[in-house]
Amino acid sequence: MRATFMHEAGDVRVQDAPDPVIERPTDAIVRVVRSCVCGSDLHPYRTMASAAGPVPMGHEFLGVIEEIGSDVSGLRRGDLVVAPFAYADNTCAFCREGLQTSCPDGGFFAAGIGGAQAEAVRVPQAAGTLVRLPVAEDSTLLPSLLTLADVYGTGHHAARQARVTRRTTVTVIGDGAVGLMAVLSARQLGAERIILMGRHRSRTDLGRFFGATDVVAERGEEGIEKVRELTGGQGTHTVLEAVGHLPAYEMAVGAVRAGGVISRVGVPQYEAAPVGFTSLFGPNVTLTGGPAPVRAYIDELLPAVLDGTVEPGRVFDRTVSLDEVPEAYRAMDRRESLKVLVAP
């Protein structure tokens, strides 16, 4: 089959690879119908050393089950399914608590499994991981349904971990797909004041469509000042950080209200950060977040996608074929595209 590999920063190739096969009785093989490129794929695209490659890419997909292991119950060949970006058994203590990203039998796609920017992918723990979609393979809902694999669930995780309610003011840092999904999720949880920090007009316009009430284009100290101006000097009860770079963390610290919550879902590209008296401790600010246990949210988010109440698929502004995936990386890296759908 054809599959995408990152060889080093800036070098993404679609090349021949062995067809995935059932390796364990809990596996399934899924023919990919739609996948996409994630903002987090851009981190290695900008920094990966050649010694670390080649790495199979892609962790967001929906597709049709082609083969199924002998221990996989509840699914059958021909089912259209979506997969969360982390596979999990969905039966252990962590999964039952809704923390599938910490499942001892779980893991992330691409790390030794194979990537989803490919014609097919092996799905470990298929029974716990895959969720059947009650639509046809040519449904116009596929883009929105694909967001359940990662960005919508990740935005939702940011808002949930921050305990967003009608009474909480919200700042969302980042106008990428996850930031926009955080806006949508905060709105769904009832937030009435949502400040979106982003500089790209077409994206922040989409953010307003999803529920942002204010847009702050400034960054750094200026951006913090602007959020404080909009909130009577106090900052917002919650800050949803959907970027992952240290300056975004620092903006979050500056924009959060005393007693508030910073909820991170942008994968941190730093290890150490300010957490002492003047940043988090003095004002009793809570820092939360992490990789979203997307599987825990699919059942909850699916109905509004199916009935068209929400249209998270609007984050896709371009569609490419599998062979065009390197161009998708290039376009997202240069911010010419917000998020690129791949139809193999």
Added chain:
Amino acid sequence: MRATFMHEAGDVRVQDAPDPVIERPTDAIVRVVRSCVCGSDLHPYRTMASAAGPVPMGHEFLGVIEEIGSDVSGLRRGDLVVAPFAYADNTCAFCREGLQTSCPDGGFFAAGIGGAQAEAVRVPQAAGTLVRLPVAEDSTLLPSLLTLADVYGTGHHAARQARVTRRTTVTVIGDGAVGLMAVLSARQLGAERIILMGRHRSRTDLGRFFGATDVVAERGEEGIEKVRELTGGQGTHTVLEAVGHLPAYEMAVGAVRAGGVISRVGVPQYEAAPVGFTSLFGPNVTLTGGPAPVRAYIDELLPAVLDGTVEPGRVFDRTVSLDEVPEAYRAMDRRESLKVLVAP
């Protein structure tokens, strides 16, 4: 009057100082009946430069109102009162939310106000700050009541912010007075498994009295291993960090269960710390805590102190006169005393 000043690390003096006077109509002057030395007083005792001094010391006290400003309602001369270590108006939006440490009209004792390791102290925002105690000045409950000024409320804050319940396992890092109060508070919130990390037998024995079910004397990687052994390899749902040094933070990161909460109440003696993928983000660990809004908890904690259900005053293992305060610092610094009561 006589009052305590820190001149530089290791140099604490009790010396003559002007009697405090009403400066604003919202002030009261309290004659100190009991005060004490705090673990956080030991941070400057170990590190303060002479250029930063002299600084008036002490932020935990109970006493009798001697003078009262014209705008102070609900209190009168002669009342025995306890003060939280942060004064606050107790009427603003932050105070109504229970975050008196962020009151715009509030502040900390000793910072430009005067310290409580003294014969008397001026209390700003007296109506919002002082809580009347329904006991006599010679009550045997005074030591336990004094813990409401800081250490008991601070331990309670750690447990509350961590959302300790019957179902959460707990690690408490630090066998100082705050750590022991965190044990007591976790127990009061229903926790059935409380692991106390501390090396001082007399203190950890007191910790067992307050509710600790396990004691881990090891520190660093060894200590983390021990907590993990005690919890099936997983760590505890909550870690209450009552020390404030970076190694304690690192132990907290190592001892917390995926999806769990680290709640800090030890004043951080560091600004930057690990918060990236391998520490907090990957396992979806929440970091919370800060200076305790003790005022918010006094009403809740007072009844069990008054009826003797709890005896937080057991953290005091020595009593000195005001002139002996420098010896109290020395004894606590050398860990000869857990916490020293001052009876001026």
